[in-house]
Amino acid sequence: MKHLQDCQGDLGIDDRDILRVQIAGLCHDLGHGPFSHMFDRKFMPHVCPHKGFKHESASLKMFEHIMESIKSEIIMGEEDKKFIKELIKSENDPSIPKSSYEGQREEKSFLYDIVANKRNGIDVDKWDYFARDCHHLGIANNFDHMRCLKFARVCEVDNRKQICFRDKEVDNLYNMFYTRNSLHRRAYQHKVNNIIEIMIMEAFVKADPYIKIQGSKGKMSISESVEDMEAYTKLTDNMFHQILYSSEPELEEAREILQKVERRELYKFVGERLPGKAEDCTNLKTELVNDIFISIQIQLQKDDFIVDVIDLNYGMKDQDPINNVRFYRKLNPDMAIKITQGQVSLLLPTQFEEQIIRVYCKKTDENILEAAKESFEQWCQKHGCKPQQEPTIASAP
Template sequence: MAEQYKVINDPIHGHVELHPLLIKIIDTPQFQRLRHIKQLGGAYHVYPGASHNRFEHSIGVAHLAGELAKALKEKEEELNITDRDVLCVQIAGLCHDLGHGPFSHLYDAIFIPRANFIPRDNDPEYNKLEDKMKKWKHEKASVEMFDHMVKKNNLEDEMKKHHLKFEKPVDENDPDGDDMTFIREMIKGKKTKTPGRGVKKSFLYEIVANKETGIDVDKFDYFARDSYHLGIQTNFDHRRFIHFARVCQVEENWHICTRDKEVDNLYEMFHTRYCLHRRAYKHKVTKIIETMIAEAFVKADEHIQIKGSEGEMFSLSTAIGDMEAYTKLTDHVFQDILNSPSEELDDAKQILKRIIDRKHYRCLGQTRPNLSLTKTMRDRWQQELAEAVPNNGGLTAEDFIVEVVTMDYGMKENDPIENMYFYSRGNPNHPFKISRDQVSKLLPTCFSETLIRVYCKKIDEISLNAAKENFQQWCTMKGWPIPQY
């Protein structure tokens, strides 16, 4: 008896039909872990509706990945997209975020770079983690967790039952490489030297994580899902992109292109990205709460013990070196620290308690200097702020936090549409680029901005007034715009 597809009801995409193999993956502990990792990290402390998790986002990405792959398969039979290809793309979409740590990007972007890695004497294997931490990215962790999940749950036989291949086939009539390699590559967002698919199917790598243009189903889902839960309106319609998508050959490569008339819809997509960053992801309170959580994690790091494979114990940061331990690491660590009776965690608990009591560090304002910024500058600026006014109310450099915040359209200072190829209705097999002049004179001329935010840890009225005076005086000394509050 054939296995049945299952249908779930999703608030964003409606009734979503899932392949039996996807259900097997979803039902593993490694995937269920995503139920306990907030999609937007600290934003839940600002937006009450932002309670959604990586779990439902991953299912949404798998759904959209399948929709786009199937649309291309049906419209262009000459692409030879197989059912195996579609299933692999869906699996990659489902598993692309398996490697996220507690509070999503807070873990890999803020905590890990600041973690106090404590090397072990005469233990070179363990000490290799220091180098790993410096290169830590959640995409790499997702691949490691995917491999761990397959092995731990004996999914290899299940995958073979659905005709997925684990070795490069010798059949010349099947030029595709092994499917596990293909899935790993799509999760990482780029091909390796031994690709799981050949050049003629290189467009498949643009579906889940598109490093060429930044237009992929991962963004389609989280733009729609995050906007829904944040209560922010968006004008981008991902369904139109999928409807008009087709594959065109550009020199020796094959890329996913869209109709020329869809250029305005794509600008709306990148503008949506900027708006979500400005209003939610990098909201001034969201950022400082995430900074405080990371600060508490650093103080708690060596006192957290997580049991990994073969009984070995790992800390909050070194759990990245063992997927058995990392599987147990979720947002629950916040409450574990907050409610722990251990006196060793008192410093970390005090920081988290300030968040719960809404006594978080206060933003003094922000300014937009026209210069390139580095971490060394940021450290020096905290000292300069403390010294900006001679009678500064007893403030020290440790009382200030300087955050450098960059927001853009996805390609730093560049126009993201410059990398996109389009086709016309009359000549669908002739891809071309569209210049800004062909679109509108009302397009933005700048696609990236950087601002400096300053926070004060002391929140009594006297300290805050003194800190604001310091910040304003410091900006004047630097010749920067007066800060906005």
Template sequence: MMEPSQWRMHEKTFQDAVHGAITLHPLCVKVIDTPQFQRLRFIKVLGTCYFVFPAATHNRFEHCIGVCYLANQLVCALQSRQPELDISEADILCVQLAGLCHDLGHGPFSHLWEQFVRQARPEKQWVHENASTKMFDYLLKANNLVEEFQRYGLKEQDIIFIKEMIYSVSGNGSEWCYKGRPREKAFLYQIVANKQTGIDVDKWDYFLRDSLNLGIKVTFDYHRLIQFSRVIPVEEQPQICIRDKECNNVYDMFHARRVLHRTAYKHRVVQIIDNMLIDALLYADKHIRYLGSKGVRYPLADVCDDMMAYCNLTDGVLHQILLDEGDHPDLLHAKKILTSIFRRQLYLCVGHTRPSNFTTTFKNIKEALERNIPKDSTLTPQDLVITQVELNYGMDDQNPVEMVYFYNKNSPMKTRKIKKEESILVPERFQEKIFRVLCRSNKEDKFKHAQVTLMAACQELGMKEPYVELFPPLFSMV
């Protein structure tokens, strides 16, 4: 394995808008300087949010570099404070690479692409994390980087470890299901994507980066979370625990998530444009194709099956649809929808409602709406779009802080959980659900019939009376 004194002269420093000067390991730089990683320059983190928040144009490229930096900060802090953990240089490099490559598999407009593929090919059950591991394999092979990894002391088991940190598998109870590292190093799997508590460096970076570009203030301090993190055995498995005095800081972190979701990610107009863009992609699916390996040309929803083809798929797919010279009716309809987005002629928001209890499902309201369309109306079920908005702190209706293990200054190896009852300043509930109904038609009679339908459906289901919007005098200028 190459000694640090040999490779430190090849480090590179990046100036980051969130973290300032970031110095990266030369192997990370080798990964960055590949077409597969450079593709992330052309995929927006916040998808269609930039149609509503004009400065929200940051990309997966800088986010991944930020996560790599924070992953290194946390793992090095643990190594320095607790040498008994036996964190090796290979461990540190693997954690950095997992942070760097964790989003390689995102498609155009990030999470929106997952929604599109799930609608177009529900049988795939496609998730971007799985695609990230496949793209990582392809990146290594296409750029002959396996030998470069070996120069820095990384073996096949380390590559497995990196992929396991990117896409975690579910274990069976107490059985250890990972191959990259033994149970004694379980805490390393909590740094990039923490499935136990939700406190991880991926969230720290995107909370801070998104809030900066959205112009929305968040108040949590990740520096203190790093400073007061400690690995302690919990139920015979080492976990990253937090000092008890940082409880409010942890609440602030989860509250930041809710604020960003409520204000930006689930913004009414963002959701409208999301649905319009997904409709356009569904219409264009079979008519826009990408060349993959062995000369196969893949339709949009299948491009993720071939990493060679997927490398060419970015946010530029919108312009590819608009500039395509095909004249199939579906393709022309896709172009019409995209043109409407750019002209701000959006689907109309009929109204929204909150269920009286959490047993009301998306399927319940969809079926109720279809049953309550007036008999003499030209409105059809295809004119209606139902969106379900869930605002929570990251653990559905649970208090996420109750998932975290804390320790006290006087007992640094003893953990406990802090219950909601210990503070009166936390919310009574940790989740709310909202159903929004949109109308694809801009005709006033259909819009009004959609409102009648929504009110009747809410009455049938015993839901609260919906808030209904006014019909705009022109196309929806929102």
């Protein structure tokens, strides 16, 4: 914001604009539940599949809750609050009509590109966690966000102002999307991280009816608390230890799962493969578990197997996100242009999305695991699945 204010004074950016975008940046992830995406992508879809819970919506509710509790009308107008909420829920989504922009005038529509950018995924949210997570994981961050900031400029695109970048920054931006994919592959979606998340999710599911949290309308379960921000405020990572150290008989099953996590007695990894075709993932979990279950012919239940389908991409499914970015050239800084892959390098990826099929088994018996691996291998050969290279994490300095 300060860079654009200094370099393009005609944009009319004032200190209030900067403050509102700063507040949105601080508040846009307020709606995350315990263990972040485990809560909204695994737990909530499992216990409330029809609710369609998303942490962005919870962020809006939490922001409203905070504004009410501090009597914000004294220091902030309704237009300010409306604009901050629009920033949080990413109002620059191309699918949203222009008429929906109520909190901010059209001449400053580029402000919606900064905090959470639905158009192309280039936003400060990613830049923040790239720097932090790469540092703590010991993974190289090849993306230079400071250089990207230096060459950011607002241009008019399809009669709307949009943040664009210098044409020579295209390689740096590809590095940004590669870094995102690398973090997911080597850390966020690593097979050990995934099974720990699944086990914690299972424990939360079993504990959900018995954990009661005090909200504004009485006590409610973990899943019910997403509708009451007073209760949701109390829903933190501490839920793990509340279950782990509990003594109630109703929480015994949940407690045992978390004890296994603590002792590193994780569900066993059977194998992983890349599907031969995208359509192989249709009804994949049921089909795969049935095939393994039938093949093994050992005393097992279908619930003893976990099939996880992992999606890895550059942030826009199978699309190249750079197609949605606009650039400018040094000699004509006010004209926005597109840059195609062919103008960049022949070494760029030709595919921007892949899926990984992973199978875990809750049983630890070596004979059962060996039989499960053999059955999974047979299933993969039958469906033309390819081997998946083992991801590794570099040692932290």
